[in-house]
Amino acid sequence: MRWTQSAIQTQNTVPGDVNVTSLALLLQGGFLDLYASGFFHYLPLGQRMLQNLITTFKAKLALLNGQEFILSPLIWDMNGLHDTGMPRFTVSDQHDRYFSLPDSHLVEFIKLATKRLRSYRDLPQVWYQIQPHFIDWAKPKSGLVQSRAYWLGEVYLFSPNESTRRELADHLKMFHLQWFQQCGIPVIQTKTGDFLLSPTGEQRVVGCANCGYYADQQIAPTVAKSYPSGDMETTAKNVHTPNKRTIGEVSAFLGIPAHRFIKTLLFMVDETPHLVLIRGDHDASEPKLREHFGDAHLRTATATEIEQILKTPVGFLGPQGRTGIPITADIALKGAVGMVTGANIDQYHTIGLTVGQDFPVDRWADVRLAQEGDGCPQCSQPVASYRAIQLVHRREIIRTSATFQDANGVDQPLQVSMSHLFLERLIAALIEVNHDDDGICFPPLAAPFAVIILPLNMADDATRNVAEDLYRQCQQRGISVLMDDRDAHPGVKFKDADRIGCPYRLVIGRRGLKNNTVEIQIRRTQAKMSIPYDQVMDQLTQLLSTDSSA
Amino acid sequence: MRWTQSAIQTQNTVPGDVNVTSLALLLQGGFLDLYASGFFHYLPLGQRMLQNLITTFKAKLALLNGQEFILSPLIWDMNGLHDTGMPRFTVSDQHDRYFSLPDSHLVEFIKLATKRLRSYRDLPQVWYQIQPHFIDWAKPKSGLVQSRAYWLGEVYLFSPNESTRRELADHLKMFHLQWFQQCGIPVIQTKTGDFLLSPTGEQRVVGCANCGYYADQQIAPTVAKSYPSGDMETTAKNVHTPNKRTIGEVSAFLGIPAHRFIKTLLFMVDETPHLVLIRGDHDASEPKLREHFGDAHLRTATATEIEQILKTPVGFLGPQGRTGIPITADIALKGAVGMVTGANIDQYHTIGLTVGQDFPVDRWADVRLAQEGDGCPQCSQPVASYRAIQLVHRREIIRTSATFQDANGVDQPLQVSMSHLFLERLIAALIEVNHDDDGICFPPLAAPFAVIILPLNMADDATRNVAEDLYRQCQQRGISVLMDDRDAHPGVKFKDADRIGCPYRLVIGRRGLKNNTVEIQIRRTQAKMSIPYDQVMDQLTQLLSTDSSA
Structure with missing residues (x-):
């Protein structure tokens, strides 16, 4: 071209x-x-x-x-x-x-x-x-x-x-x-x-x-750890949490850490409601839930649906006292005691809950997002x-x-x-x-052209003749080649060649031609080699054939 | 493959x-x-x-x-x-x-x-x-x-x-x-x-x-002919045409041929109404109209629009007495006299109209479909x-x-x-x-494979060896080749080869191998040639290179 x-x-x-x-x-x-x-x-x-x-x-x-x-x-x-x-x-x-x-x-x-x-x-x-x-x-x-x-x-x-x-x-x-x-x-x-x-x-x-x-x-699979014990309320009771909505706000208000909270989420699985329980400092993973529900159509319920189906204000959901709606809990909640979740009453939360005792869990599954600090499933060290x-x-x-x-x-x-x-x-x-400040440095197997030929002065007959000859030879050898035959300043040609990122360039200048040489430049390393004119094509073919990315 | x-x-x-x-x-x-x-x-x-x-x-x-x-x-x-x-x-x-x-x-x-x-x-x-x-x-x-x-x-x-x-x-x-x-x-x-x-x-x-x-x-451009003269009403007057709607019906009822009728059509051109007049025995060409209106968005008006814009029942439109709506007429109507069109009154048509005298034409253009019997624009003979x-x-x-x-x-x-x-x-x-009763006969440049190899008996070692050798040689020569290596009856293989339509097939049977030959068959002509085994590839290459469709 x-x-x-x-x-x-x-x-x-x-x-x-x-x-x-x-x-x-x-x-x-x-x-x-x-x-x-x-x-x-x-x-x-x-x-x-x-x-x-x-x-x-x-x-x-x-x-x-x-x-x-x-x-x-x-x-x-x-x-x-x-x-x-x-x-x-x-x-x-x-x-x-x-x-x-x-x-x-x-x-x-x-x-x-x-x-x-x-x-x-x-x-x-x-x-x-x-x-x-x-x-x-x-x-x-x-x-x-x-x-x-x-x-x-x-x-x-x-x-x-x-x-x-x-x-x-x-x-x-x-x-x-x-x-x-x-x-x-x-x-x-x-x-x-x-x-x-x-x-x-x-x-x-x-x-x-x-x-x-x-x-x-x-x-990523997660590994459930046993819950830390310690000083905590283990008898279920409702507490007033006025104007506290997020887990962060309620946690600060009650002085109970986020990992003692349960997020109660309503999902529509093939348009049937399912409750999903996730620990307060974790997030649900939709791909895991979709897999859990057998590749079903899955979506989070709308606020209207939550109020219609659960008869509970959004933000204060809890699994307690629910019948008729299946409950899936993330495995991180197994054996959890002293937990906090919505009380199903506006502005109230329930504390002191024991999972599986104060409410049933129908299915346990790994349905949360892995997160920074989780234990590695292979070696238990914290992951990033x-x-x-x-x-x-x-x-x-x-x-x-x-x-x-x-x-x-x-x-x-x-x-x-x-x-x-x-x-x-x-x-x-x-x-x-594969780039530097000047542009792209393509590996040959992705480059739009493997080679670009830069005749620095198109007005010079010798330069043009050499460029045309090398262009023909590249085509004969089946090398994809771009010939910058514009009547443009060398600086423009170098800049554009950098941007396009062809891995190899043949630079033909008057100075080199005096010594009968052409310069092969490698885009990625910026290496330059003065090569006798009659060896250029062999050298280029050699470079292309040994380029690990060709 | x-x-x-x-x-x-x-x-x-x-x-x-x-x-x-x-x-x-x-x-x-x-x-x-x-x-x-x-x-x-x-x-x-x-x-x-x-x-x-x-x-x-x-x-x-x-x-x-x-x-x-x-x-x-x-x-x-x-x-x-x-x-x-x-x-x-x-x-x-x-x-x-x-x-x-x-x-x-x-x-x-x-x-x-x-x-x-x-x-x-x-x-x-x-x-x-x-x-x-x-x-x-x-x-x-x-x-x-x-x-x-x-x-x-x-x-x-x-x-x-x-x-x-x-x-x-x-x-x-x-x-x-x-x-x-x-x-x-x-x-x-x-x-x-x-x-x-x-x-x-x-x-x-x-x-x-x-x-x-x-x-x-x-x-296709159309050429307007001068109108035949003859015995006709040339004074405009309305006539009652009860329950006659199509041009055919009105034509038969009035005893006036279809080419003396004018179809008055309402088009919306970039949502602006335009009237288009076409001779009764002609049809409008939407591509020509679109071109005429400068590549505008064009559509025929709906019945509701016709009644709202023209205050006229659909089926009885005429250009007479219209103001404010531009009128384009097809060139076939130039100089027409004694014409019939809708009277803008339910169940009435106007006869004896002279185009351009009884109503104005704003623009003349070739906007009708060419049809069988029209004069050829080059030599005036009727076209088909x-x-x-x-x-x-x-x-x-x-x-x-x-x-x-x-x-x-x-x-x-x-x-x-x-x-x-x-x-x-x-x-x-x-x-x-490129087909016959048995299937497709592809030219090489479209065929999924240029050659299909049919070893007639895969259980026969000699057959299989020859087939494998020819398959390898085709691949080496860059010929796209399908090897029917199924353990199937020859009849099945021939039938399928016919259906797929590869232009050349190499048939390898025990009988041919006895004489050291392989058969080259040409799908299109059904020609069969017994070729000595060691000349098959050269013969095949020769056929492919001289195939005018390769």
Whole structure:
């Protein structure tokens, strides 16, 4: 590609409200154009970058006999079947029928597999697709990490048995690890996903410095400790707590620490009310609750529903004296005595409660968010909490009712695993770890061009001839190359090359040509090598072939 | 790809309501899975077929320095800005803001060009993208020709002057012609699009057998003839036409031919009423009207609006005595005398009207649909009307307000052309002209695999060894190959190979191996050649390289 024939345009300034480095560098380099909150256009450089990632993804899946699909971009939206708890865009047609723009095609892939994979002869299968998906974030971040449209590389593994399932899943996990390492991303692989620790992350992971354990904070298992005993009221009684609403306020007013409080929460599970009890210094985890309730549709009840169903003012709920509504309690509350919760009376709390004695618990489960200071499930040392970009979302076992016939004609359960790669987040992570003050430093496998040729003076015949010759040779060798053939000042060309971030540049100046040399510059290290003209292409090919990230 | 490791499954039956050959063959061959009315999934064979077409499209655009974009899949939908007259899906987010799923990204591409192409140095540019688009057809056809989601290859040409514009547009048109010819599609190129004449087409073209003229019927120019004179009433008077509503009924009742009637139509143009007059035996063309009104938002007025605005019962409208509402008349009405139209009174018509004398005409324009029997604009012979599949929609000149600065710093208008390729229609056309009773006969450049290897007996070691060797050699030579390694009856393998339609097959049977030969079969011609084993690959490579459609 010649710059003068391309649509490449770098920008000197980026909008003032762009405060994420990766987005700022992509706008500056002319990779993206902001369109609307959470939506953007890929400009030609950005398209090449995305295309390179897609090509690598496909190549890795080909090694697993991956079968590529393109499912309908609109899906039926009936009975909350597709509910994953993510806010979705609703689509209506002229007959007022509703569709949705899916956040993944999980349900459709499982339906297809159920229909088409009937025999052990059809298994195993690795099915995938790469297409834009949608989440209607209320406040999309102004970066690539939480955009409202995003390219998803979704992979589904259908296996006849546990060992094949694990083998395929491990292969896929390893492919991701290798790829991210080639991109220079120090990825953390957990059971449920791959993360880059980063302050711009949209997620949190908990990690243990002692044993190297990491987990998605939303679903990290927690370990219940025995309750501290001590001086406390253990006889249930109501106390007046005028104008105290939050746990902090009531705790200060009563002089009882927050971990002796119970948060009584009302959830609607498939539109049926369920009470959930969480310790006062903990938070409920919606993903854990969704899992606990068998992947049901889950939402917190509205204030109106709380008052209608529980006949209690919001803010003073307690589980005492409730009948007809099932109660799930987090395991951290097991054996708790001397607890405080709402008295089901306006402006009153009940103190001195013993869990399981003063009210029943129907089900115990780990349904709270892990948090900083929790004991590590592996080594019991306190864990820390980090912001992270989630590159891959993985579910090793997906419950379905799908079956296949084994060699004896007997129905067996189809084993289903999934792995979702978020391509925009991969781009964000890639740039976060591959940039300097001047712009992006792409690894070759993501760079829009592996090489940029900079003839410093287009008016000079010798310079131009050498540049044209090297351009031709790069094309002949199949090296993706951008020729900056603009009649522009060398400073402009260097600055733009820094911004675009091609890993290698060939600098052709009059001074070098006097000694019959061309300079190879490495974007990332800023290293410069004067190479005799007739050896340049071999040297460049050598560099590209040994680049660990190529 | 090995069949036993793939997700390929052919079907013996297709749903009974599938009556389009191309769709039936794609379902039978396992290329598609029907999802919902107007929506389907591409299965792996279908994905490979689509991907091949996309690859060719990109390769052709690379020759024009095409720059690939990926624009936001959702677009703002404000003020009817994106209106093209096509019904659209409406998308709402959780803040009740509205987006739409565009039927093309025309408006966004022009906005981007207006913003980014500021100087003559930036021109010309060929910009394109390939992504799914949407039209909410009320009754989507059960085939690929009129699906509600469709892959669009949209190309925009931005040129500094007329000659460059024409040169680029001609190149692009020629690329399409070559490609369609390579696919065996006898395409008809008109100024506004490329068509395959086909009874399954969603469009109509008019064509002249005498001079070879063809045009999209919606926008084909019409030629006004002088009106036949003769015995007729030329004094305007109202006549009672009780219970006669249609032109046919009134015509029969009054004994006056339909071409002496005027259809008086009320359109809302950007929500302002306009009267449009069309001869009784003609129909209005909405695309021509939209063009006439400067690409305005156009719709026919509702019955309520007609009664409110014109104070006249629907069915008895006439232009007589109207003030304040502009009147556009089709040129076929020029100089017409003795005309009949509604009397603006219930159950009455006015006869004996002279156009332009008994009522004013504000603007004359060619705003009617061409029809069978019209005079050819080139040679005046009567044209015929044909059903056709529109593969490409082309607009050579798009009016915009975009400008660029020329070398003297003077603002000049940016010349914009567009070309939209409908990939699903290309697939439908391709299969329509490339199939027989047994299945699809793909040209190599669209086939999911160029070659299928059929070892007739997998239990035979010699057969299997030869098959494996040829499979390896195909892969080494970069030939896309499917190996039917199923332990299945030869009849099953032949039948499936017919359905999938790979252009070449290598048949390995025990009888041939005795003479050290393998059979090369050509799907399209059913030709069979026994080739000595050690010459098979050279012969195959030779066939592929000389295949005009490769």
